Amino acid sequence: MKILFIHQNFPGQYKHLAPLLAAQGHHCVALTLRVKKQTDWNGVRVLPYALPKRQAQDIHPWLLDLDTKVTRAEACFHAARKLKQAGFVPDLILAHPGWGESMFLRDVWPKARIGLYCELYHSADYPHLRFDPEFDKGDADLSRLRIRMKNINNHLHFPMADAGISPTRFQADTFPPEFRDRITVIHDGIDTTQSKPDPNARLTIKETLDVSRNDEVITFVNRNLEPYRGYHVFMRALPRLLRNRPKARVVIVGGDEVSYGARPPKGQTWKQIFIDEVRTQISxxxxxxxxxxxxxxxxxxxxxxxxxxxxxxxxxxxxxSWSLLEAMSCGAAIVASDTAPVREVITEDGTGRLVDFFDGDALVDQVCALLNDSAARARLGKAARALVQDRYDLRRICLPQQLKWVDDVMATKM
Structure with missing residues (x-):
């Protein structure tokens, strides 16, 4: 079978599925903006394409998102048509539509089956909108209209797709019923043989950090440090946390950019804004x-x-975030926000501890309580890892389910 992958940052969510399909003998090709030259990656032929240069133009701000996606879709369309002219006709197209690239692929290959990676449908209702009023200001009615416009890309993709796949029930359930019925919930998978407890682990980073299981280490991880992932809440809790735990080392991982939500004032980063806010409260x-x-x-x-x-x-x-499941797989004791996506994997005092997202004092209290209770940490960490192994293990659970989903997409009557 010939399979085409579409992802602006390939392999992305296809990191494990694409090589497995190639290893099974399928002819796998990927179109992506990530590379500049054709390359082979784990049996997949990866082909580049580029975005055209565009002149600045006046456009309604609610249409900026769609304009970007149509630009990418047109560029991908030209690359796809060139690929078709070279003789490649896929039986199956697996695409992440989030950036728009796959919008016109049905026009190139009308008979191909298409499976979409369904990451999120933007709901215009609370708590998806106005969850955090500090960073969601302005006219609420206009915000709802703007968010609805962001779903134009989803609605352009729905009619052409044969099926969808989504990593969590929360994400799948954001989609409207007319497409939700075609979405199967299967996680990308966690490599529990790599993300596993190690009592002898030691982290040494140059001359700045040298810690092991013997040290009181508190961790906080984001792709980027920003409000969507509670960085502001954590930083505002930090002064009290440090005072209460005089021997703790707090290790924070994350970049300075913005992945989601509001951008900081021009020339600033959320990371530094909240460092500046709390620094005078910390010796x-x-x-x-x-x-x-x-x-x-x-x-x-x-x-x-x-x-x-x-x-x-x-x-x-x-x-x-994958990072939560990876932390659970490593047997870490988790303190997490009591928000809908988290409740899918964290149960109160079952696989972790839950606190109100905005309650920094409760966050500190729960962290300190666990630091004082090694038996509770061991119990929660063991249960967290067991849940990941039972439901999200990459090789035993998720990849076999993904392969079955591929078969089901191909077997569905058109």
């Missing part, structure tokens, strides 16, 4: 126990989770 001696690592290699990230005594995870009602 120099305590601040020396706070370590910002930026973005780190994956093996460093895994070792960090393995030495963590308490891992803090906060998020708006939004896409669930």
């Amino acid at each position: 120099d001696e305590d601040w020396a126990r706070v370590h910002f690592l930026g973005r780190v290699p994956y093996d460093t990230f895994t070792t960090l989770l393995q030495v963590s005594r308490v891992h803090v995870y906060l998020t708006y009602p939004f896409v669930l």
